[in-house]
Amino acid sequence: MATFKDFRNNVKPNWCPGCGDFSVQAAMQRAAANVGLEPENLAVISGIGCSGRISGYINSYGFHGIHGRSLPIAQGVKMANRDLTVIASGGDGDGYAIGMGHTIHAIRRNIDITYIVMDNQIYGLTKGQTSPRSAVGFKTKSTPMGSIEESISPMKMALTVGATFVAQSFSTDLKDLTALIEAGINHKGFSLINVFSPCVTYNKVNTYDWFKENLTKLSDIEGYDPSNREDAMQTLMKHNGLVTGLIYQNTERKSYQELVTGYSESPLSKADLDLDQNYFDKLVSEFI
Amino acid sequence: MINQLSWKVGGQQGEGIESTGEIFAIALNRLGYYLYGYRHFSSRIKGGHTNNKIRVSTTEVRSISDDLDILVAFDQETIDLNYKELHSKGVILADAKFSPKKPEDTEASLYAVPFTEIATELGTSLMKNMVAIGATSAVLDLDINVFEVVVREIFGKKGDQVVAKNMDAIKAGFDKMKENLSTGIKTMELEKADGKKRMFMIGNDAIALGAIAGGCRFMAAYPITPASEIMEYLIKKLPALGGAVIQTEDEIAACTMAIGANYGGVRSITASAGPGLSLKMEAIGLSGITETPLVIVDTQRGGPSTGLPTKQEQSDLMAMIYGTHGEIPKIVMAPSTVEEAFYDTAEAFNLAEEYQCPVIILSDLQLSLGKQTVEPLDYDKVEIRRGKLVAEEIPANENNAYFKRYEVTEDGVSPRVIPGMKNGIHHVTGVEHDEQGKPSESATNRIAQMDKRFRKVENIRFNTPVYKNAKHEDADVLFVGFNSTRGVIEEAMVRLENDGLKVNHAHIRLIHPFPTDEVLQLVRSAKKVVVVENNATGQLANIMKMNVGHAEKITKHLKYDGNPFLPHEVYTKCKELF
Numbered sequence: 001m002a003t004f005k006d007f008r009n010n011v012k013p014n015w016c017p018g019c020g021d022f023s024v025q026a027a028m029q030r031a032a033a034n035v036g037l038e039p040e041n042l043a044v045i046s047g048i049g050c051s052g053r054i055s056g057y058i059n060s061y062g063f064h065g066i067h068g069r070s071l072p073i074a075q076g077v078k079m080a081n082r083d084l085t086v087i088a089s090g091g092d093g094d095g096y097a098i099g100m101g102h103t104i105h106a107i108r109r110n111i112d113i114t115y116i117v118m119d120n121q122i123y124g125l126t127k128g129q130t131s132p133r134s135a136v137g138f139k140t141k142s143t144p145m146g147s148i149e150e151s152i153s154p155m156k157m158a159l160t161v162g163a164t165f166v167a168q169s170f171s172t173d174l175k176d177l178t179a180l181i182e183a184g185i186n187h188k189g190f191s192l193i194n195v196f197s198p199c200v201t202y203n204k205v206n207t208y209d210w211f212k213e214n215l216t217k218l219s220d221i222e223g224y225d226p227s228n229r230e231d232a233m234q235t236l237m238k239h240n241g242l243v244t245g246l247i248y249q250n251t252e253r254k255s256y257q258e259l260v261t262g263y264s265e266s267p268l269s270k271a272d273l274d275l276d277q278n279y280f281d282k283l284v285s286e287f288i
Numbered sequence: 289m290i291n292q293l294s295w296k297v298g299g300q301q302g303e304g305i306e307s308t309g310e311i312f313a314i315a316l317n318r319l320g321y322y323l324y325g326y327r328h329f330s331s332r333i334k335g336g337h338t339n340n341k342i343r344v345s346t347t348e349v350r351s352i353s354d355d356l357d358i359l360v361a362f363d364q365e366t367i368d369l370n371y372k373e374l375h376s377k378g379v380i381l382a383d384a385k386f387s388p389k390k391p392e393d394t395e396a397s398l399y400a401v402p403f404t405e406i407a408t409e410l411g412t413s414l415m416k417n418m419v420a421i422g423a424t425s426a427v428l429d430l431d432i433n434v435f436e437v438v439v440r441e442i443f444g445k446k447g448d449q450v451v452a453k454n455m456d457a458i459k460a461g462f463d464k465m466k467e468n469l470s471t472g473i474k475t476m477e478l479e480k481a482d483g484k485k486r487m488f489m490i491g492n493d494a495i496a497l498g499a500i501a502g503g504c505r506f507m508a509a510y511p512i513t514p515a516s517e518i519m520e521y522l523i524k525k526l527p528a529l530g531g532a533v534i535q536t537e538d539e540i541a542a543c544t545m546a547i548g549a550n551y552g553g554v555r556s557i558t559a560s561a562g563p564g565l566s567l568k569m570e571a572i573g574l575s576g577i578t579e580t581p582l583v584i585v586d587t588q589r590g591g592p593s594t595g596l597p598t599k600q601e602q603s604d605l606m607a608m609i610y611g612t613h614g615e616i617p618k619i620v621m622a623p624s625t626v627e628e629a630f631y632d633t634a635e636a637f638n639l640a641e642e643y644q645c646p647v648i649i650l651s652d653l654q655l656s657l658g659k660q661t662v663e664p665l666d667y668d669k670v671e672i673r674r675g676k677l678v679a680e681e682i683p684a685n686e687n688n689a690y691f692k693r694y695e696v697t698e699d700g701v702s703p704r705v706i707p708g709m710k711n712g713i714h715h716v717t718g719v720e721h722d723e724q725g726k727p728s729e730s731a732t733n734r735i736a737q738m739d740k741r742f743r744k745v746e747n748i749r750f751n752t753p754v755y756k757n758a759k760h761e762d763a764d765v766l767f768v769g770f771n772s773t774r775g776v777i778e779e780a781m782v783r784l785e786n787d788g789l790k791v792n793h794a795h796i797r798l799i800h801p802f803p804t805d806e807v808l809q810l811v812r813s814a815k816k817v818v819v820v821e822n823n824a825t826g827q828l829a830n831i832m833k834m835n836v837g838h839a840e841k842i843t844k845h846l847k848y849d850g851n852p853f854l855p856h857e858v859y860t861k862c863k864e865l866f
Contacts, residue, residue, distance in 0.1 A: 009690070011726065043707045045548070056715050056726060059688070061707035063551060064717035064727075065544065066574050072508070072541040076548020076556065079506055079532060081708055084552070105537035262527025269553030269706055271530055273503030273672045280667040283497060283525065287487040287662075288318070 020197030047090030068099030299362030309340030350775025422461025498633030576616025599850030700743030
């Protein structure tokens, strides 16, 4: 059986020292091993940006696509081979700005994949511009007078569009994060995991210390019930979205693959491509 | 006795004009006639003039006709907009309800037939279309029983009574018109057809059927005119084969999802029209640099932007050849008939896997939506070839190194493994990469990978890149076109040859890489070259000048008013040159 070391590929990430993404990478590798995957049965599909490079840093099949489009690529991969474990990942710009349309629709479509967003509230690779996750007043190269646009709340957004698995974590909480990724992989449907992953170079506001001061663990809230969507929404509103843990899970709704008519139970990639002549004749006769 | 008939039915959209044409055409197709139908419609559901022009012939037809024998009109607008197409012996069958007026400058006859009144008497005014079919049958001296099977197929679900009522409506229309005929015009008796059963379909049907035959099992697409029928057909048929269609949130998702599924090992397609293709361009570049097979259909319509969304145009040519930033190997094919649309689509999946690059199937609105009689399609001619897809087990690599997915090879094509295969792990990225797929900015590597990618399409094997009807070694004129203009060129050619001109015809089926040698030979053996295309700038003509030169010989014959060419327009243009 593979261990987390088998998911290492010895490529040195080009992230800055201290970047939160290192821990996300480690958590993904551990979670993959913990759920019993072999490297060839995992496909990591990533977007563009610092965090988007992660597909190249894990010993598994990896596809580094185009900006904002990791989710449709990942859904296509999963539709092609339902036996694969597919993880999509990228940054907050990738998932909540250029790719927001895909995020919402992937959530409501509920194909059985896991989406990990490394959320650092800033554009890092382009050297420090505002992100849809930046708070009002946040000063960057593109908002020298401070951001005047409202920040997106991805967790609340997910709850409103029919998410079946919504979780949030902090990159330094390696153990909790690993457990959430495992739960996301095991969840039958689309799982969204937003990870606060500080940018040590361009974000001097939302630092490690800032998160430590401001985050509340859901496990510390007595009686918190992740199966109750209304409670989840209220808790998010009360804490301004700054909570970690499993926010909401619906285990009853079936995944897209279970619902779609006729969809092959074995991987579609192994389907026989030849048609029976009688079947072809039948198709033709419908036009006569 | 006539062996060819041109019939048009027109009215307001939402009045059942389409189904009138459909029932008339299906019945005649089953009698063994060759049909060619073209719909004029607007980008709205109710209201606005629409018409369906159907040509019926005892021999193969591939274009709409210059003139019109019978015009069935449900409103005055239909008469006013279309009467000029009627020849002097033509007939207008108009609903008496709107008190039709015959324009002064036509010799055609007008008959006011109480379509609506008869239908209403029989139960519902909705059946006025059936009455019109009956009236048409009287003029053609057709046995109205031929409609019964079709009527039953369409209305059978609603019960025998509905079927009977509709047949009554056809009969009443027939009888009423016979009364008119006894007092005036002659019938236009159609020569008997051969009775053979042939398919009757639109190009989009053939593309979708070709996709299934070619092993496509997944589609991701976004609805758009005139491409949606491809998705609608596959969503009906793929579930029986274990496959699926996803209607995505946008065109970008459609293209990237199809890329994901192809990477995952399933032959996958996406289809759209110009606006969708514009959105897919970045993803097409991703397919190119990651060498992920991808089949994309572009059913061209009037551009730019939303342009003329329901009208004929061929103006995406340059965009399809050069679209996406940077440089990638790409194949652009352009079937010129419905039959070719079937075979070419099936073949596109082979080419996409053999050359590991995007393959664009270019169609146009006329080819995609024009409904026509099609000779039998032969499934035995369809092959499945998967190129260098690794099927057997892969031995373990030394030091756990990545699989060389982008190995530099002599023919440029590298072995391709799909996720899930042991020892096949590699990385895929739209960033320039080394043989294992790891990002690389090395100048040497860049050149090696760029050259490798372009080597793949240097000598692509493509069956019949140019359709040729070129018997003259010293032709007066060579016609060149692509997609749906084949029919009009063929007809113009017959007329010109009758006039004593020596005419050759080339229809380009492989647009890119351009079949330079073959086209050059044809250009050399002609005094003049007329490139016929539905766009304003002469895109194919320009591509020919770029690739084969001889600019002095090339004349552009362009039409970009949203309507397909008529045979006489091609004929006249050529006559003007001599």
